[in-house]
Structure formats: structure tokens, C-alpha cells
Amino acid sequence: MILITGTAGFIGFHLSQRLLRDGEEVVGLDVINDYYDINVKYSRLAEAGIDKNEIEYGKLVQSTTQPGYRFIKLDLTDRESLNQLFEAEKFATVVNLAAQAGVRYSLINPQAYIDSNIIGFTNILEACRHHVVKHLAYASSSSVYGLNEKMPLSTGDNVDHPISLYAASKKSNELMAHTYSHLFGLATTGLRFFTVYGPWGRPDMALFLFTEAILKGEPIKVFNHGNMVRDFTYVDDIVEGIKRVIENPPKGNPEWTGESPDPSTSKAPYKVYNIGNNDPVTLMDFILAIEEELGQKAEKNMMDLQPGDVPATYADVQDLMDDLGYKPETHIRHGIRNFLDWYREYYGYVTDQGADAGAITDQKKQ
Incomplete structure (x- = not known):
């Protein structure tokens, strides 16, 4: 039995569907907060066979379409309910997304990061420790690299200079x-994701925001005057990487030494x-690819680099290749096309954005 937290979210939704197709039994957990449009979250759950009207806090809901899938609305800061869930289900593997x-x-709401990413993660660690979970895989982020400038960014590099509380919370999760791995023998694997995109993506991410604005004929915000570089990673590639990771829990490195410690x-x-x-x-090439796939030009508002943002990310994935024989490889054009196909279908988009499109949009999002 696998617990996946964050299954109303972007990556968690895709991961749960992949593991279910592979024959796994999955319990999905999410608090369904309103950081972005909850209708998108409920739509992901509906796609997985979870009836919105059946969801109650602390209640396991059976999928109507996937016998191996159940969902529970739960807050990770609710330690007592979380421990009751672990006690009842006897999870072998936990993926904390x-x-x-x-x-x-x-920068606006730092307390939310302490509650969810620090207190919530502590509760996950404690539940795994006391209920003999075999492997905990968890989401970290490329943001932990902070002020690092040497490219590509390697897991062997020091990451002691984060520039956002989000990044600091993710570095804290790794520490x-x-x-817990050292003291209690809990196998843990941290996954530093690099700019994930694809169908069912988050409405606060660049691809979603750019697409929405271009289709509405509104200007897009181009930060750092377009001088940004991102290692965009398609969600199916992320999911394949997670699947390989959870199937191969770490055993410890006998060659590791404190004299020259590999972090x-x-x-x-x-x-x-x-x-x-x-x-x-580059951000400008990314925008160009969206424009060409949509057949529409974007009006661009050039803006300064936002506080907390870094100008470039570029992942060294050699250890992923060496250990698991895997390297993400979906081309950006293919990934953008898949996202745009989903976006048009989900929002029932038509060229003139007339009344019919609005009606379809309302129906889709409820």
C-alpha cells in the first residue's frame, strides 16, 4: 500500500494515476487548500473517480472508477488523524508531495510554509518512523540551489544559500x-524537481499564466527582462523518475566519508x-514555442527579476542515470503541445471566447 500526499495537486495526481495503472494500491491525501483555484483540484480528483460531494474531512472515499484508489482530505499538521491513518493502513511506501x-x-504568507513544509513534514517523518514505513520519498526543489551559479546544478554542490523561505523549507526537509535516516534507519529519498509542466498543471505557473493571457489578448509578465533560463521538465518524466526512485530505496553509501562529505x-x-x-x-524561447503552438503573438511586459527568483536552473542528472538508468527527455515542444491540448479541452476554449465558451468553462470547473 502506497500513501501519496498532495494527490489533488499537479504531480500527485499524475503519480497516483500512473501507479494505479501499474496495479498498485494507493491512498491519496490532500487538504485541498485555496492557494490556487480549488476547482482545478476537484477536477483532478473527479478525473480519478473521487466524487466531490463525498469528500469529508478525515473520511476515506473510494474511487468510483479505480478499485485500488481511495482518497482522504486531511491536513498534515493534524498529527493525531495522520497517525490514525498510518495505523489503519500499514503503508509500505510514502511519497510526500x-x-x-x-x-x-x-514573501506574502511565510507562516503557511512553516505549517505545511516544516510541521507537516515532521509529522510525516514521525508517522513513518513509528509505523515502520520502508521508504519515504519526498518532494524537494531546484530552489534549494539558491545563489549557486555553477552550472549544471549538482546534488554534490553545497546548498547553504537559499533565497526564499520556500527554498529554505525544502532544504530543511532534506536535513x-x-x-531520521541516520537515527532510525528510515530510508528516505529527496527529489529536487526542476520547473515541472504539463497537462493539469498549476494555474500559478508560467505556462498556464502565459497561455491564459495570450488567449485572452492580455499582456504577459516577462521577468528579468526575459533573461531567464529554466530546465523545464515534463510531468510524465517526473512521474517516471519518482516511480523508479520508490522502487529502489537507498541502502546507504559505504564509501561515504565525513572527511569529504557528499551532501x-x-x-x-x-x-x-x-x-x-x-x-x-531560455524564457524567450519558451514563450516563442507557446506563441507558435497557439498561432498568436504575446504582448510582453518586461519586468525586473522578482525577489526570491533565480535567473537560471540546469540540472545535472548523472546520478539518476547511474543509479536508476533514467534521464528525462520529453522535448519542450511536445510537452507544450500536450498542455495546450489539455487546456483547450478543459476550458472549452473557442477562438472568440464567446458565451458558449464561458458556459463550457463553468461546467468544466465545477
């Missing part, structure tokens, strides 16, 4: 996980991986 996301939002591994059963496309794309 639930977190307060977003770099810029951490906390190592402590990505340990003598304890602990490991951190980058999951990125290893093929960085």
Missing part, C-alpha cells in the same frame, strides 16, 4: 530526512536526486 508551493507567495548521500539510507530535463531553455 503535499507542501505549500510557490516562491513568491512565501530532517537525513536525521547527496550518506552512510545512512539517504539519497537526494535531481529530476530535471538536463536541457535548459
Whole structure:
């Protein structure tokens, strides 16, 4: 039995569907907060066979379409209910994708990151420890690299200079996980995701925001005057990486030494991986690809770099290739096309954005 937290979220939704197709039994957990449009979250759950009207806090809901899938609305800060769930279900594997996301939002509401990403993660660690979970995989982020400038970004690099509370919370998760691996033998794997995109993506992310604005004929915000580079990684590639990771819990590195410590591994059963496309794309090329796929030009408002943002990300995924024989490889054009196909279908978009489109949109989102 696998617990996936954050299954009303973007990556969690895709991961749960992949594992169910592979014959796994999955319990999905999410608090369904309103950081972005909850209708998108409820639509993901509906796609997985979870009836919105059946959802109650603390109640396991059976999928109407997938016998191996159940969902529970639960807050990770609710330690008592979380422990009751672990006691009842006897999870062998936990994938913790639930977190307060977003770099810029951490400047506005820092407490949300402490509650979800620190207190919530502590409760997950404690539940795994006391209920003999075999492997905990958890979402970290490329944001942990902070002020690092040497490219590509490697898990062997020091990551002591985060520039957002979000990044600091993710670095904290890695440190906390190592402590539990060392003290209690809990196998933990951290996954540093690099700019994930694709169908059912988050409405606060660049691809979603750009697409929405271009189709409405509104200007897009181009930060750092377009001088940004991102290692955009398609969600199916992320999911394949997670699947391989959870099937291969770390056993500890006997060659690790404190004299020249590798921060990505340990003598304890602990490991951190980058999951990125290893093929960085400039922001302007990314926008151009969206324009060409849509057949519409974007009106661009050039803006300064936002506090907490970094100008470039580029993942070194050599250890992922060496250990698991895997490297993400979906081309950005293919991924953008798949997202746009989903977006048009989900929002019932028509060229003139007339009344019929609005009616379809309302129906889709409810």
C-alpha cells in the first residue's frame, strides 16, 4: 500500500494515476487548500473517480472508477488523524508531495510554509518512523540551489544559500530526512524537481499564466527582462523518475566519508536526486514555442527579476542515470503541445471566447 500526499495537486495526481495503472494500491491525501483555484483540484480528483460531494474531512472515499484508489482530505499538521491513518493502513511506501508551493507567495504568507513544509513534514517523518514505513520519498526543489551559479546544478554542490523561505523549507526537509535516516534507519529519498509542466498543471505557473493571457489578448509578465533560463521538465518524466526512485530505496553509501562529505548521500539510507530535463531553455524561447503552438503573438511586459527568483536552473542528472538508468527527455515542444491540448479541452476554449465558451468553462470547473 502506497500513501501519496498532495494527490489533488499537479504531480500527485499524475503519480497516483500512473501507479494505479501499474496495479498498485494507493491512498491519496490532500487538504485541498485555496492557494490556487480549488476547482482545478476537484477536477483532478473527479478525473480519478473521487466524487466531490463525498469528500469529508478525515473520511476515506473510494474511487468510483479505480478499485485500488481511495482518497482522504486531511491536513498534515493534524498529527493525531495522520497517525490514525498510518495505523489503519500499514503503508509500505510514502511519497510526500503535499507542501505549500510557490516562491513568491512565501514573501506574502511565510507562516503557511512553516505549517505545511516544516510541521507537516515532521509529522510525516514521525508517522513513518513509528509505523515502520520502508521508504519515504519526498518532494524537494531546484530552489534549494539558491545563489549557486555553477552550472549544471549538482546534488554534490553545497546548498547553504537559499533565497526564499520556500527554498529554505525544502532544504530543511532534506536535513530532517537525513536525521531520521541516520537515527532510525528510515530510508528516505529527496527529489529536487526542476520547473515541472504539463497537462493539469498549476494555474500559478508560467505556462498556464502565459497561455491564459495570450488567449485572452492580455499582456504577459516577462521577468528579468526575459533573461531567464529554466530546465523545464515534463510531468510524465517526473512521474517516471519518482516511480523508479520508490522502487529502489537507498541502502546507504559505504564509501561515504565525513572527511569529504557528499551532501547527496550518506552512510545512512539517504539519497537526494535531481529530476530535471538536463536541457535548459531560455524564457524567450519558451514563450516563442507557446506563441507558435497557439498561432498568436504575446504582448510582453518586461519586468525586473522578482525577489526570491533565480535567473537560471540546469540540472545535472548523472546520478539518476547511474543509479536508476533514467534521464528525462520529453522535448519542450511536445510537452507544450500536450498542455495546450489539455487546456483547450478543459476550458472549452473557442477562438472568440464567446458565451458558449464561458458556459463550457463553468461546467468544466465545477
